[in-house]
Amino acid sequence: MSSAHPQPARHLAQPGTAGAGHLLGDPHHDGSALYVSNPTPSLGESVTVRVRVPLAGTERGIHLRVVRDGEPRMSAAELVETTSTDRWYEAQVLVHNPVTSYRFFVNEPGGYRWLNGKGLFSREVPDVSDFRLTVFDAAPEWMTGSLVYQVFPDRFARGIAEKPTPEWAQDAEWADEPIGSGPGVGTQLYGGDLPGIEQHLDHLEDLGVGTLYLTPVFPGRSNHRYDASSFDEVDPLLGGDEALASLSGAVHERGMRIMGDITTNHTGDGHEWFRRAQADRSSPEGSFFYWQDDEPGYVGWLEHASLPKLDYRSPELARRMIDGPDSVIGRWISEPFALDGWRVDVANMTGRYADQDMTHEVARTVRRTMQDINPDAVLVSEHFHDSGLDMMGDGWHANMNYSAFTRPVWSWVVAEDSAVPALGLPTSLPRRSGRDMVAAMRDFDSVVPWKVVASQWNMLGSHDTPRLRSLVGSLDMVEVAAGLLFTYPGTPVVFAGDEIGAEGLNGEHARVTMPWDEPDRWDGDTFDVYRRLVALRRSSVALRTGGLRWVLVEDDAVAFLRESPDETVLVLVARAPWCGAVLPEAIAPDGAPVTLYGDADLEPVDGGYALPAGGPGVHAWRLR
Known part of the structure; x- marks a missing residue:
């Protein structure tokens, strides 16, 4: 991805005004189709990689630096094309290792610079942010090309008229406010179920959803069901196995996909495996868990006794849980349930304990099991912090992208007077500049292969976080955040x-019910914004599959290009009024830009196009 550091020569706004500088003077490369000939090569294949250098560049030449078998090697890139705006260089990367890292050496008068995944640097840089080619398949297009819609089954809709209340639960009325902390957080039961979801698939279709993702449907002793008592059946409170098969069939009939949620890291303390293990440590199930002398006698996830942790040193556990068509993973991918993939809870801790680390082995086994049944199945991990070392693409296809998207965007759009707590930190969420937001995004994006970046699950909230509306306080800022979500x-x-x-102010408080019959809790203007932004993304191949080239990074506004071989889209997102900028006329080589979203055209001025300086707002223009 192109650099924001150091600053290139500034193209100022109209004479006599204060204007922001653009970043189009830097060399650029990313892993998209415009710059890489084959993103999923075979071992031993040579891949053509391209670098774009603006005509104003002063380079004496470009070299490719590849790390092969741990040793850097340099080769000259060839100048293959000069256009009215750029010089294009090409080089060949031999994919000698399953993960092959590379960067570019830009030779300039008086010195040299390095171009890597974080940008352009006039100093030495570590290899961690180099570009990467991998031999592992990317996530299938059905996921990356669609909107994923997360449903917490207890809070979406009731489809079963009468059902018993389990002894562990507290009944709640549909309009009740969720308990945010303390007693009752996990036991407040609203009674949503799978038939209720099926009855409201029209809403998903109207929004433009492509994939329905369900949090766990296995029985447990909580409303969230991450404490499974069995992996062999769907909770009868949700409608049982027949309800999941019916929902899956209805989803697929509409041309959508459906994904499940699994806890490979732990079970509940009421799980049948754990009960047998406690009763007889010499039983096969006795090897499934970690035991200790200290209370409670076994290892729980984050010391929670209700969630005993699974030990994947046990071949029998692997066989039952993750390995093969008869495993838990395999059974629910198969007919009649036909899940199209799994989101894996606490994936970052699965198979990790003390001196043991089997996480990558577990991920590869889960993926192989799924894809032996359905080659297009998707595997997504939950990882709240730096997932880079786990995301080379041989196991998890993608991660719930809290670090590289959610947290940076939150810090940019959060209301200045917000008291909403920062996720997992003992403070409220700070408001930061656009420069800080983009720097964080680039830090985390640069440590994984591009095809992982292009698949990551970007979110503005989940069942574990505050709600976006509570963070930002206004529809205008919801649109700003959602504008980034649907264009990044x-x-x-x-x-x-x-x-x-x-x-909602935290994860538990945010698990509100869908107000199907309560118009005062249903904001139609927000729904219209989401629906228009979903339609924008669906209308543009560049927004779905294109690369990322930063154009402008200011405190209150950011702009970037999404480029594919057939289309270029310019996106501008502003959280407040800003000073504006003029981009060179050459950004729109085919003539006048076409406005795709927003209330302002890209106005021609002497020698360029003026970005609108208003805000908050979201704009998108097709340039090519």
């Missing part, structure tokens, strides 16, 4: 209710 590389994910303005 990756897979957009929406937590049910965000599209109608749902509110």
